[in-house]
């Protein structure tokens with residue numbers, strides 16, 4: 001069991017991937033609402049949505065066209081689309097989606113031991 005480092009370093013050897021970042025601007029007030037990130041072009045309706053000015057965390061959306069302007073509620077359109085190279089592989093998104101359900105292994109193990117100890121007393 002001496003491998004925690006190699007598993008966490010795995011991503012650094014990847015050359016990065018190209019993603020497309022589109023700025024979404026409001027039709028009505030013209031303010032920049034945020035950016036939508038996708039791995040393809042032309043831009044599909046789904047992608048990773050990042051509200052501008054820290055209005056919230058990045059999140060996956062099924063259709064960015066349903067997102068509305070934070071200021072006036074107007075519809076958004078893609079202002080610019082630029083290709084960028086990503087190396088982080090959306091680590092921030094993974095952090096926001098904690099694994100649910102399963103308790104950690106050590107806890108399962110401890111509970112099992114307590115249960116066994118209790119049973120052996122009978």
Ligand SMILES: [Zn+2]
Pocket residue numbers: 026027028029030031069070071072073074
């Ligand atoms: Zn607006």
